[in-house]
Structure formats: structure tokens, C-alpha cells
Amino acid sequence: MNNIHSLITVEQKRQFNELGYCIVADLFTELEIQEIEAFFEEYKHAGGKVFDGGNSYKDIDPAKSQLRAMNPHRYSEKVKRWFLNPNVADVLVQLLGKPALGAQTMYYFKPPNAKGQGMHQDNFYLLAKPATCIAAWTAIDTADLDNGCLWVVPGSHRDPILCPESGGEKWMNYGDTHITKFPREQKPVAVPVPRGSTMFFGGNLIHGSGPNRTKDRWRRTFIGHYIDEASEQVAKFYHPLVSMAGEVVSNLHIPEGGGPCGDSWQGDVH
Numbered sequence: 001m002n003n004i005h006s007l008i009t010v011e012q013k014r015q016f017n018e019l020g021y022c023i024v025a026d027l028f029t030e031l032e033i034q035e036i037e038a039f040f041e042e043y044k045h046a047g048g049k050v051f052d053g054g055n056s057y058k059d060i061d062p063a064k065s066q067l068r069a070m071n072p073h074r075y076s077e078k079v080k081r082w083f084l085n086p087n088v089a090d091v092l093v094q095l096l097g098k099p100a101l102g103a104q105t106m107y108y109f110k111p112p113n114a115k116g117q118g119m120h121q122d123n124f125y126l127l128a129k130p131a132t133c134i135a136a137w138t139a140i141d142t143a144d145l146d147n148g149c150l151w152v153v154p155g156s157h158r159d160p161i162l163c164p165e166s167g168g169e170k171w172m173n174y175g176d177t178h179i180t181k182f183p184r185e186q187k188p189v190a191v192p193v194p195r196g197s198t199m200f201f202g203g204n205l206i207h208g209s210g211p212n213r214t215k216d217r218w219r220r221t222f223i224g225h226y227i228d229e230a231s232e233q234v235a236k237f238y239h240p241l242v243s244m245a246g247e248v249v250s251n252l253h254i255p256e257g258g259g260p261c262g263d264s265w266q267g268d269v270h
């Protein structure tokens with residue numbers, strides 16, 4: 001597994017460059033996936049842990065709120081290790097052409113009944129420059145149409161950031177407040193991801209997720225957001241950055257604006 005070329009195929013890299021995303025299996029061992037799962041089950045039940053909006057998990061209504069842990073790597077060495085997983089780091093080098101810096105972790109719980117995530121572009125929030133950011137989205141539960149997998153607009157990673165446009169027509173079915181001029185000619189596609197596989201996608205790729213329509217299946221996901229080491233800036237929320245070797249990186253410019261990634265919570269993507 002240490003041979004960089006064994007971790008990502010030519011076809012996966014081509015797909016990432018052409019469509020803006022690709023899926024890579026087995027960057028985490030099954031044991032690591034079980035450890036991540038167990039860690040966040042415990043985290044969920046521990047009183048006083050803070051989720052979006054400053055609530056503890058038990059105070060949140062899954063049908064109304066995003067159930068996600070924000071930046072748990074800042075509080076746990078274990079989560080930091082998963083964030084800086086060497087296999088993920090190798091794939092990031094292949095996709096970015098440069099070593100990555102870690103910017104953000106999130107863990108989505110997405111229980112039965114939970115709503116989807118509105119369509120958005122991550123770099124609207126990160127404001128990474130000159131290159132855009134990248135996400136490594138690892139399925140802890142198999143994600144499919146029923147439990148609310150991601151939807152992406154293939155090829156939209158080549159678009160500029162569309163989100164801040166005001167006025168224009170909203171694509172209401174996508175329920176998003178941040179992308180008002182959604183490119184209708186580009187059709188979103190659902191991207192099912194098996195448990196243990198990691199989906200990589202670029203920071204300008206338009207994406208969101210469907211609701212969890214199941215009665216008994218969760219759609220848990222461990223997500224890392226990264227920027228490349230030649231980045232000159234990233235929004236305040238993403239500091240302190242961390243190198244893939246675990247060192248704090250503090251010399252980047254902090255632009256005005258940005259904020260927590262995907263900070264819009266809207267309805268159905270169907």
C-alpha cells in the first residue's frame with residue numbers, strides 16, 4: 001500500500017480531472033472504519049459535545065437539523081490520525097499534484113428521516129487560493145439513493161464559484177440558498193459509495209445530498225477537507241491548518257468571509 005501508484009488508477013485520476021470526482025476503495029482498513037464508527041457512536045452519546053448550533057446530539061431534531069460533528073480532529077488525536085491517513089495523503093498528492101494541508105473534518109450522522117444537504121461548492125466557504133480545495137468523503141455506511149448519498153453536477157468543478165450570485169432564478173427543487181444561478185443544462189447525478197470507500201471531489205464541484213428516506217438505516221460519513229500546500233489563503237474558520245505530517249501551519253493569509261462548509265440546510269435534491 002506504500003506504493004503511491006497502487007492507490008489510484010489512471011482511470012480514477014482521469015475521472016477526477018474530467019468529472020470532478022472519483023471513488024477509491026480501501027484507503028482505510030475495515031478495522032479503521034470500525035474504529036471511526038465506534039468513536040463517533042461514543043461521541044454522539046457523550047453529553048455536552050457540541051454539534052452545529054452549539055447543541056448536544058440529544059437536543060437536535062434530526063428532521064430539522066444537520067447532525068454533524070465539526071472539526072473533531074481539533075479535539076482528538078485519533079480523529080487527527082484518520083484525517084491525516086497516509087493513503088489518503090498519497091491520493092491527494094496524485095490529485096492535487098502537490099502535498100495537501102488538512103483544513104477541516106466533519107462527521108455526518110444522517111439518521112433515518114434526516115434531510116439532505118443543499119447544493120453548494122465547498123470553496124465558497126473555504127476561499128482557498130490560488131487552487132481550490134478538495135474533499136475526501138469516506139462512507140462509514142454504504143451511501144445510496146435511499147439513505148441520502150451525494151449528488152454532483154459532473155464537470156462543474158470547472159465552473160467558477162457560483163454561490164454568491166444574488167438574484168436570478170433559484171432551482172427550488174434543489175432547495176439551496178447559495179447557488180442561485182444553478183446551471184440547469186448540467187444534470188446532477190447520484191453517486192452511491194460503498195462502506196469503506198472514499199470519494200474525492202474538487203472544491204468547485206456543485207454537490208449536495210438527498211434526504212435519508214429509510215426507516216432504519218443511517219448514512220454516516222467521515223469527511224476531510226484539504227487544500228494544497230502552495231495555497232496562499234484560506235478562510236478563518238479553517239485555521240489552524242495541519243500538514244499531513246501533523247504539524248501546525250500558520251503562515252497563510254486569512255481573507256474576509258467564508259465559514260463552515262455546506263452551511264446551508266435545505267430540502268430534497270429530487
Ligand SMILES: O=C(O)CCC(=O)C(=O)O
Binds near residue numbers: 207221
Ligand atoms: O455528506 C453530505 O451530505 C454533504 C457533504 C458535503 O457537502 C461536503 O462534504 O462538502
